[in-house]
Amino acid sequence: MISAILVMVLLAVVLGAVLGFASIKFKVEGNPLVEKIEATLPQTQCGQCGFAGCRPYAEAVAAGQAEPNKCVPGGDNVAKNLAELLGVEFKPVGGDEGVGPKPRMVAFIDESTCIGCTACIKVCPVDAIVGTTKMMHTILATPCTGCELCVPACPVNCISMIPVGQNIATWKWQYPVFELTVMANRRPEK
Amino acid sequence: MSSPHVLTPGSSVSNIMLTVLAALIPAIGAYYYFFGPAILISLVLASVTALAAEAAMLQLRNYPVKYFLTDGSAVLTAWLLALSIPPLAPWWLIVVGTAFAIVVAKHLYGGLGNNLFNPAMVGFAVLMISFPATMTHWPTPLMLSQHPVGFSETLQYTFSGALQGVKLDAVTMATPLDTLKTQLNLQHAMGEIKNMPIFGSFGGKGTEVIAAMYLLGGLFLLQRRIITWHTPVSFLVTLALVAALFNGIDPGRYAPPMFHLLTGGAMLGAFFIATDYVTAPTTPRGKMIFGASVGFLEYVIRVFGGYPDGIAFSILIMNAAVPLIDAYTQPRVYGHDTKPE
Amino acid sequence: MEHYFFILIGTVLVNNIVLVKVLGLCPFMGVSKKLSAAVGMGAATAFVLTLASGMSYLVDHHLLIPNDLSYLRTLSFIVVIAAIVQFTEMFIRKSSPMLYQTLGIYLPLITTNCAVLGIPLLNVQENHNFIDSLLFGFGGAVGFGLVLALFAAMRERLEGAAIPAPFRGAAIAMVTAGLLSLAFMGFAGLVK
Amino acid sequence: MRTLHKFHGGVHPPEHKTESSRLPIAAAPLPQRLVVPLRQHIGNPAIPIVKVGDHVLKGQMIGAADGFISVAVHAPTSGTVSAIELHAVPHPSGLPDLCITIEADGEDRWTERQPLDYQTADPDAVRALLRDAGIVGLGGAVFPAYVKLNPDQQKIKTLILNGAECEPWITSDDLLMRERATEIVSGVKIMAHLMQPEEVLIGIEDNKPEAIAAMQAACQGTGFAVVTAPVLYPSGGEKQLIKLLTGKEVPSGQRPINIGVLCSNTGTAYTVHRAVYHGEAVISRIITITGNVTKPQNFEALIGTPLGELVQLAGGARPDTSHFILGGPMMGFDLLNHLDAPLTKAINCVIAASPALFPPKPAAMPCIRCTQCAQACPCDLQPQELFWFSQSKNFDKARAYNLFDCIECGCCDYVCPSHIPLVSYFRYTKSEIAAQDREKMAAEQARQRFEFKQMREEREKAEKAARMAEKAATAAAAKAAAAASGVEDPITAAKQAAIQAAVERAKAKKAEAAAALPPSPQPSPAGGEGVNNTEPS
Structure with a gap:
């Protein structure tokens, strides 16, 4: 009995010492995961995940404090990539239905209604709105991420979201659809 | 519809x-x-089973039955089995084997073009694993049989x-392979064994001619550019080399290369099974590695292993390695790793 | 020499730890979605297994048997293995953060990999000496890594296959593992 | 005889060249209305420099080059600009694009033409002329020629003139070489003058004996070598022709000039000659009208001519014509927006298609990995793997298997026994990956702007606080001053106080900026000074 306890204690002490040494020797600082998560996020800075921007959300996800399926603009694609990155099971954004990435939109100010209150300029996370007090505001379409934060901020409801149209430069080839693919896809999923 | 707008005339899966099949x-x-008419009956039985299983699976999976049933792949699986x-x-x-091949090995993976393992094998x-006894009842060649x-x-x-x-x-x-193994285990010498009536001039009586016919069919496929030379050549050369090596070490215990090439499933495997598009590698180097490995494993399993012939197992083992x-x-792509001048 | 060769062939192919002994299925299913992760897992397991085989041999022969404590075998082996896995985890986290990330939860779970405990116990059962134990552990790990790599490459291929919906994912992986096991039965009889 | 270096793969579809090569090139009559797209080349579209209602002369520049990779466009005839708006253009998307419409006045009056003595002129002046003459590669890629014809410190070993014309049905280069070999060779001389190559090779497939003879005659005494190559599609592909003639491979992702080779199309050489010797911009080109038309022929037509009018010139399409293909059958695309799309610099052929000539493709079967595509691929790719990844949308793998080395030649489709539209899958995957890359870049920019805004907001907050403090200080100072000396001019006092406050403000600002610089404990490398440059206002 005594010898059994002694042997186990001996084992524990020796192995504990080795591990303690290793934990000092192989100490790791920082977390490269945050960078990878942030690179996956669409950077709209919309705050729909409940965090004040993409970086804080990435930090929360890396720390395990937030689910990876909270990014609404990224939709299921981003949720899927994050789940894969974290090695957890994929859950669709916003319940079982799942949301695909929304068509890309930009905000548009109806310039005849705008009263020049600068309320939208203050909330725009990427400084995509130009204008000054009492002057009409305009949205620069290129930097606009379509986060919709300016829409509720406007006191006269002059901001609307318009989809970004396709032109020859941004046009994409479609996934080839041919007879048998259509037939195969007709089978019930799930 | 996007380009190209022309296709090779007459080229199709079927x-x-x-x-x-013609080969x-x-x-x-x-x-x-x-060996008599038994083969015809088993061919028909296997084909009917394969087509029925294929049709049922296509129906279940909501695929166009007629379009896929006529592609000929199910019949080919049936014939090879x-x-x-x-x-x-x-x-x-025959029915169990064919149905398992079509249902599990082919359609659970998504049907034609998606399977990892050769369905027939x-x-x-x-x-072989489930009914080992039944699988050793091979018919006697007609010229040796008391009762055709x-x-x-x-x-x-x-x-x-x-x-x-008549008793079975x-x-x-x-x-012949099985006989050779048994006799060698009984400490009989190679020369003695080869004089038994079942052996012909190179391999087994009758089977050596069948093997030659497989070779003929394989050459036809090569000529029609259905298969490339990489797999069969590396397969047969490796098998012959390994056989020659062991035969050279101890001719009394190991059969000569010609025997190994012309018995069992070597020729069928080299030209018709190891060259199966879906379950074999696609790169030229990959085909050679695959063929050589199958040839090597074929020899190892049939000579040292527990089964009379190793073709099915060696092909299945290598099928598993194909994605790897x-x-x-992957071959060098145009413009990659170009030699500096 | 021939003896060692047969131990290796036997553990890698004929009595493959996953396909024939059916041990270590948890990481076999869990870490086989990506080839790179599978190769990393195979390497980590090989390291742990070889070390664990040797260490547990030493513990068994120099601590337990002299003190007549063989009933503590399972317990002490688990302690040894857990320590080795912990050590490996720290090491990988330091040396390859990417691999650490891809292996995720499966890295600490090597501890509960029954293959890792199984091989030291088999060593005891078959009365292997120290070198044999090391080789047996190493061979088992190579067999595990080989099958894991094959399986991962196959699963990567299957990602694009038109598998019927009810069989996607784990189901077809199980079928594939079964067929792989069937193929490895071809090695039966090679080594007694 | 030069040794040819075979490239991998290739196919040999029926040639169908004789249909349109029997008749000589005919001049197309002047149409009433011409529609000139501003995007006729790779790079930025040209910027319109005329207004609606302006009168323009033939050859007058109406769109100026925008940026480095861009060239000018010109009025193909004299007339009035009637519209600058979106109009149907020949593009696989079928989407409209910005075009300048010109109503011809029928006079066809030239603008002033300025030839250039290229041998005495500065090479940069020659290149500027090429840019302003709108010269682009007419082989299909429409890359601005002035950018390409710049040795830029590189030693050029071989200049290749591409007269292979390997696509079936098309004969425009063939006829151009037969009839205007001297002009082509003169254009090549100008290119050679700019590039100073060690050798000049002219590659022609051996199914064009007349063109070969004409070119050989024209090359007498120039030292240029005409090299004939056996017919094998796609020997006219730039990378394949370079391999065929020189044995060298263009490294992936690089341009031929990186290995000291320059490849140019015969049509381009011809336009270079016209621009330098006659001062004429690219306002016309040779186009093959063939297929299911009654009189297939090559025409020299003005850029902007509606394609329908050209089809009419070739006798019109037969009644069973189902659609029209722009370009050859291997790489061309369906004309989606009818025949009112105009002729552009890139279009070398219109094929009227009928079910008899181009039977509809049978339904596709699954890929059986037969590797006939891999054997036919002139880039040594593994199309079956690329297809596997493309159809399952595994973009990372597709890219890793070198999808972007695919030249979309269509050889894989042509041989596929399963009739899979492989190239369509590859195009889809390529454009998806490109879109993803664009999104990534946009996200990165948005992140930088966001970080900058955060920084600015913090600074503003601090400034506000400083201003409050300053206000209080000013008030206090004024009070103190007033109290101290009632006689002093109150204005001077206020001034002094203001100066004092400004100094304090500046100090506060400086301190604030120093405090704001590390905005978070982990400063992002991208968030620093560089951001200021992207700020629009």
Whole structure:
């Protein structure tokens, strides 16, 4: 009995010492995961995940404090990539239905209604709105991420979201659809 | 519709499958000549089972049944399986093997083009593991047989499982490979064994001619550019080299290369099974690695292993390695790793 | 020499730890979605297994048997293995953060990999000496890594296959593992 | 005889060249209305420099080059600009694009033409002329020629003139070489003058004996070598022709000039000659009208001519014509927006298609990995793997298997026994990956702007606080001053106080900026000074 306890204690002490040494020797600082998560996020800075921007959300996800399926603009694609990155099971954004990435939109100010209150300029996370007090505001379409934060901020409801149209430069080839693919896809999923 | 707007005339999946089936016909003829009509019955039985299983699976999966049923791939699987198992077998053996091949090895993976393992060889392996005794009842070559089994007798045996007035042992015997192994285990010398009636001038009596016919069919496929030389050549060369090596070390215990090339499933495997598009590597280097490995494993399993012939297992083992082989043998792409001047 | 060769062939192919002994299925299913992760897992397991085989041999022969404590075998082996895995985890986290990330939860779970405990116990059962134990552990790990790599490459291929909906994911992986096991039965009889 | 270096793969579809090569090139009559797209080349579209209602002369520049990779466009005839708006253009998307419409006045009056003595002129002046003459590669890529014809410190070993014309049906280069070999060779001389190559090779497939003879005659005494190559599609692909003639491969992702080779199309050489010797911009080109038309022929037509009018010139399409293909059958695309799309610099052929000539493709079967595509691929790719990844949308893998080395030649489709539209899958995957890359870049920019805004907001907050403090200080100072000396001019006092406050403000600002610089404990490398440059206002 005594010898059994002694042997186990001996084992524990020796192995504990080795591990303690290793934990000092192989100490790791920082977390490269945050960078990878942030690179996956669409950077709209919309705050729909409940965090004040993409970086804080990435930090929360890396720390395990937030689910990876909270990014609404990224939709299921981003949720899927994050789940894969974290090695957890994929859950669709916003319940079982799942949301695909929304068509890309930009905000548009109806310039005849705008009263020049600068309320939208203050909330725009990427400084995509130009204008000054009492002057009409305009949205620069290129930097606009379509986060919709300016829409509720406007006191006269002059901001609307318009989809970004396709032109020859941004046009994409479609996934080839041919007879048998259509037939195969007709089978019930799930 | 986007470019290109033209296709090679007459090129289709069913054409390829039909050409392969046609290339098997000389061997089937020889089979019939040396071993009687049993092979025809098992071919028909396997084909019918394969088509039925294929149709059922296509229906279940909501695929256009007629369009896929006519591609010929199910029949090819059926023929390869029927040519690998003893033709004088109870009907359920063929039906179980073929149905397993089509349903599990092919359609669970998504059907034509998606399977990882060669369906015919999966069917064979399942039968070999599950019914080892039945799988060794090979018919005696007609010229050695006291009692040549005719068409109606074969039918009777296939469906009732018994022969009137004759014991099954009287019309079947072990294959040359099996005989060789047994005799060697009994400490008989190679020269002595080779004088037994079942052996012909190179391999088994009759089977060596069938093997030659497979070779003929394979050359036809090469000529029609259905298959490339990489797999069969590396397969047969490796098999011959390993056989020659061991034969050189101890001719009394190891058969000469010619024997190994012309017995068992070597020729069928080299030209018709290891060259199966879907389950073999796609890169030239990959094909050579695959063929050489199958040849090597074939020899190891048939000489040192627990089964009379190793073709099915060596192909299945290498099938599993195909994605890995493909991934590591990608050929150099135009403009990559160009030599500096 | 021939003896060692047969131990290796036997553990890698004939009595493959996953396909024939059916041990270590948890990481086999869990870490086989990506080839790179599978190769990393195979390497980590090989390291742990070889070390664990040797260490547990030493513990068994120099601590337990002299003190007549063989009933503590399982317990002490688990302690040894857990320590080695912990050590490996720290090491990988330091040396390859990417691999650490891809292996995720499966890295600490090597501890509960029954293959890792199984091999030291088999060593005891078969009365292997120290070198044999090391080789047996190493061979088992190579067999595990080989099958894991094959399986991962196959699963990567299957990602694009038109598998019927009810069979996607784990189901077809199980079928594939079964067929792989069937193929490895071809090695039966090579080594007694 | 030069040794040819075979490239991998290739196919040999029926040639169908004789249909349109029997008749000589005919001049197309002047149409009433011409529609000139501003995007006729790779790079930025040209910027319109005319207004609606302006009168323009033939050859007058109406769109100026925008940026480095861009060229000018010109009025193909004299007339009035009637519209600058979106109009149907020949593009696989079928989407409209910005075009300048010109109503011809029928006079066809030239603008002033300025030839250039290229041998005495500065090479940069020659290149500027090429840019302003709108010269682009007419082989299909429409890359601005002035950018390409710049040795830029590289030693050029071989200049290749591409007269292979390997696409079936098309004969425009063939006829151009037969009839205007001297002009082509003169254009090549100008290119050679700019590039100073060690050798000049002219590659022609051996199914064009007349063109070969004409070119050989024209090359007498120039030292240029005409090399004939056996017919094998796609030997006219730039990378394949370079391999065929020189044995060298263009490294992936690089341009031929990186290995000292320059490849140019015959049509381009011809336009270079016209621009330098006659001062004429690219306002016309040779186009093959063939297929299911009654009189297939090559025409020299003005850029902007509606394609329908050209089809009419070739006798019109037969009644069973189902659609029209722009370009050859291997790489061309369906004309989706009818025949009112105009002729552009890139279009070398219109094929009227009928079910008899181009049977509809049978339904596709699954890929059986037969590797006939891999054997036919002139880039040594593994199309079956690329297809596997493309159809399952595994973009990373597709890219890793070198999808972007695919030249979309269509050889894989042509041989596929399963009739899979492989190139369509590859195009889809390529454009998806490109879109993803664009999104990534946009996200990165958005992140930088966001970080900058955060920084600015913090600074503003601090400034506000400073201003409050300053206000209080000013008030206090004024009070103190007033109290101290009632006689002093109150204005001077206020001034002094203001100066004092400004100094304090500046100090506060400086301190604030120093405090704001590290905005978070982990400063992002991208968030620093560089951001200021992207700020629009």
